[in-house]
Amino acid sequence: MTIQAYAIDVKNLTKRFGDKLVVDHFDVKVPKGKIYGFLGPNGSGKTTTLRMICGLLTPDEGEGTALGLDIRTEALEIKKRIGYMTQKFSFWEDLTIRENLEFVATVYGLDHKKQRVDEALTKLNLATRQKQLAGSLSGGWKQRLALAACILHDPQLLLLDEPTAGVDPKARREFWDEIHKLAANGLTVLVSTHYMDEAERCHAIIYMSYGKLVTQGSVQDVIQGAGLYTWVVQGENLMSLAATLEKLDAVKTVAPFGDSLHVSGTDADSLKAALTPYFDNPAYDWHQESPSFEDVFIRYMADAEDNFLAKKEAG
Amino acid sequence: MFFSFRRSAAVLVKEFIQLRRDTVTLRMIIMIPVIQLLLFGYALNTDPKHLPTAVLSYDNSPTAHTVIAGLKNTEYFSIEQDIHSEQQGQDLLRRGEVLFVVTIPAGFERDMIRGQSPDLLIEADGSDPVAAAGALSAANGMLQRILNQELTGPLAKLQQSPPAFKILTHRLYNPEGFTRYNIVPGLVAIILTMTGIMMTALAMTRERERGTMENLLAMPISPLEVMMGKITPYVLIGFFQSALIIIAASLLFGVPIIGSLWLFFAALSIFIVCNMALGFTISAAAKNQTQALQLSIMILLPSILLSGFMFPFLGMPIWAQYLGNLIPATHFIIISRGILLKGSTFIDIWPHLWPLLVFMVAITCIAILRYRRTLD
Numbered sequence: 001m002t003i004q005a006y007a008i009d010v011k012n013l014t015k016r017f018g019d020k021l022v023v024d025h026f027d028v029k030v031p032k033g034k035i036y037g038f039l040g041p042n043g044s045g046k047t048t049t050l051r052m053i054c055g056l057l058t059p060d061e062g063e064g065t066a067l068g069l070d071i072r073t074e075a076l077e078i079k080k081r082i083g084y085m086t087q088k089f090s091f092w093e094d095l096t097i098r099e100n101l102e103f104v105a106t107v108y109g110l111d112h113k114k115q116r117v118d119e120a121l122t123k124l125n126l127a128t129r130q131k132q133l134a135g136s137l138s139g140g141w142k143q144r145l146a147l148a149a150c151i152l153h154d155p156q157l158l159l160l161d162e163p164t165a166g167v168d169p170k171a172r173r174e175f176w177d178e179i180h181k182l183a184a185n186g187l188t189v190l191v192s193t194h195y196m197d198e199a200e201r202c203h204a205i206i207y208m209s210y211g212k213l214v215t216q217g218s219v220q221d222v223i224q225g226a227g228l229y230t231w232v233v234q235g236e237n238l239m240s241l242a243a244t245l246e247k248l249d250a251v252k253t254v255a256p257f258g259d260s261l262h263v264s265g266t267d268a269d270s271l272k273a274a275l276t277p278y279f280d281n282p283a284y285d286w287h288q289e290s291p292s293f294e295d296v297f298i299r300y301m302a303d304a305e306d307n308f309l310a311k312k313e314a315g
Numbered sequence: 316m317f318f319s320f321r322r323s324a325a326v327l328v329k330e331f332i333q334l335r336r337d338t339v340t341l342r343m344i345i346m347i348p349v350i351q352l353l354l355f356g357y358a359l360n361t362d363p364k365h366l367p368t369a370v371l372s373y374d375n376s377p378t379a380h381t382v383i384a385g386l387k388n389t390e391y392f393s394i395e396q397d398i399h400s401e402q403q404g405q406d407l408l409r410r411g412e413v414l415f416v417v418t419i420p421a422g423f424e425r426d427m428i429r430g431q432s433p434d435l436l437i438e439a440d441g442s443d444p445v446a447a448a449g450a451l452s453a454a455n456g457m458l459q460r461i462l463n464q465e466l467t468g469p470l471a472k473l474q475q476s477p478p479a480f481k482i483l484t485h486r487l488y489n490p491e492g493f494t495r496y497n498i499v500p501g502l503v504a505i506i507l508t509m510t511g512i513m514m515t516a517l518a519m520t521r522e523r524e525r526g527t528m529e530n531l532l533a534m535p536i537s538p539l540e541v542m543m544g545k546i547t548p549y550v551l552i553g554f555f556q557s558a559l560i561i562i563a564a565s566l567l568f569g570v571p572i573i574g575s576l577w578l579f580f581a582a583l584s585i586f587i588v589c590n591m592a593l594g595f596t597i598s599a600a601a602k603n604q605t606q607a608l609q610l611s612i613m614i615l616l617p618s619i620l621l622s623g624f625m626f627p628f629l630g631m632p633i634w635a636q637y638l639g640n641l642i643p644a645t646h647f648i649i650i651s652r653g654i655l656l657k658g659s660t661f662i663d664i665w666p667h668l669w670p671l672l673v674f675m676v677a678i679t680c681i682a683i684l685r686y687r688r689t690l691d
Contacts, residue, residue, distance in 0.1 A: 051690060054533055055533075055689070056529065056532055056533055056689055056690050057689055057690055057691055058689055058691055076535055079533060079534060079535040080535045084533040086526065086529050086530060086533075088526045088529075089526070090525075090526045090527050090528075090529050090530035091527065091530060092329065092333065092525075092527055093525070094332075094333045094336050094337070095329065095332055095333065099329070099332055103325055103328070103329050104534070106321060106322070106324070106325035106328075107322050107325050107326075107534050107535070107536050108534070108535065109319075109321060109322070133336075
């Protein structure tokens with residue numbers, strides 16, 4: 001693939017706040033026209049990375065391009081071609097939906113402003129509410145306004161920072177349908193999220209933790225690459241069982257899912273050996289399953305935390 | 316990045332729409348100058364008259380009565396009660412019920428006739444020097460004149476020979492000594508400092524506090540464009556407020572407008588931009604609206620106290636004058652009083668106009684440089 005095939009191509013991206021290393025030599029490549037999910041626990045550096053890509057923060061180290069433009073020197077050109085949706089709603093609450101969009105259209109210097117705004121309003125079903133103040137909208141509508149404003153100038157790359165936090169499932173579904181429609185037209189999307197179902201709707205995911213890239217690839221690849229083996233147990237009094245199992249060395253994570261527990265480990269044999277004593281207990285019903293993405297996610301989270309603490313103690 | 320009027324205008328329109336919906340601020344823009352003008356214009360007086368006075372007279376002679384009448388005639392003293400002991404006078408002074416106690420000693424007239432120069436004691440409440448000063452100087456002059464007129468017959472020999480020279484004081488520009496003539500032109504400066512610095516600082520920090528700054532920074536718009544768009548509405552508001560004050564000053568207080576109004580508004584524009592840029596700089600330093608407000612007050616207080624608005628500038632110690640010279644309001648107050656009350660011309664105000672120009676350019680540069688293009 002040529003460089004042009006990537007909408008985002010950054011290497012060694014590093015950012016420190018004071019002596020805190022927030023993003024630590026982070027590499028990422030996002031091919032054009034793809035939807036990439038950006039995952040990682042809170043404080044892992046996702047927002048900082050997105051801000052560096054769109055020129056809101058200057059990287060301390062590293063280099064790279066967004067849409068073929070240097071993120072260090074061509075931030076202004078990048079800003080014209082990308083849409084960035086902030087984590088917190090950041091449009092003007094004392095302006096109406098229409099006024100917000102008109103402001104954005106004017107700043108980007110769009111032709112046929114009125115027409116473009118009308119189109120955006122219709123596209124995202126905002127037309128009937130266009131005279132409503134943005135501050136009076138509920139979460140779902142605010143997010144819809146933000147999306148409308150971000151794509152108003154036909155960007156080639158969308159950076160979305162937890163766009164669906166606090167939005168109901170129906171609105172989330174509609175939002176993702178919209179994202180897929182945009183991607184089908186060639187738009188590249190990098191979207192950070194905490195929702196597993198959303199991650200599974202992406203072409204690929206990037207997992208980041210403590211400022212470092214942990215893994216990336218399609219959801220299937222990531223699940224397989226994690227080398228995780230999961231047993232599912234159903235029965236009575238699972239919480240006390242969970243407490244017992246967590247102490248076993250072979251068991252890496254124990255997570256309750258409704259009326260069952262997912263018990264995961266990285267070594268199939270030792271996990272089975274460790275669990276065998278409990279198989280005979282008639283109160284429990286055991287079977288093996290391929291790990292869910294969430295099992296993998298939680299496993300990575302726990303791992304990263306262990307590494308971090310180990311490093312901290314060593315240092 | 317080049318400057319685009321279109322983008323700047325977008326910010327300006329946005330700012331106006333937001334302002335229109337912010338009725339509290341809108342009312343403040345009109346009410347602050349009106350209320351301050353009425354309050355300061357009618358209430359403040361640095362040359363107060365009819366001050367409460369008590370008289371303790373041990374002498375019931377015609378001369379004593381003349382002295383008391385003379386004090387009344389100065390209009391500075393309002394003799395509200397006759398008292399009968401020194402203790403009573405001290406109590407009244409301490410309680411702040413009177414500002415002066417006049418004591419006429421026993422045998423005042425007799426001692427005068429005998430040429431023994433009796434003492435006429437005027438005790439003043441010195442805790443308020445401004446109030447006492449005018450009255451005391453009036454008392455000195457008036458009493459001397461009245462006594463000279465009254466000293467007839469056997470007392471005529473006591474009349475002093477005419478002094479070797481007379482001191483003539485002449486109040487130029489404000490012959491009646493109306494405080495409000497002085498206050499109103501200064502008030503323009505204070506109100507513009509207040510609304511200008513605060514509103515600009517708040518308008519910018521509000522964006523940061525509400526998170527909209529991140530959005531603004533992610534858009535292709537330059538600091539200068541944001542600044543111009545943000546400042547222009549408040550510049551217009553500043554002109555509106557100034558016009559309001561000048562009209563009210565002329566209609567309500569009859570402040571004479573002697574100089575050129577064009578010159579006044581030209582100097583005013585420079586002063587307004589100074590304040591806006593100052594507010595903009597504050598907003599770059601402040602993390603939130605509360606801090607912006609505190610920093611604004613830190614500039615506002617010296618602007619009131621050290622600028623010559625409240626107290627005579629030339630009466631301050633030299634170091635304080637140096638400090639005062641760093642405040643734009645100091646220069647603008649002199650310009651404003653000069654043009655409105657004395658009819659100063661461009662040449663007259665130039666010594667105070669150029670510091671304003673320097674200030675404007677310097678602060679605008681700082682404001683633009685300090686504006687953070689990123690969230691770093």
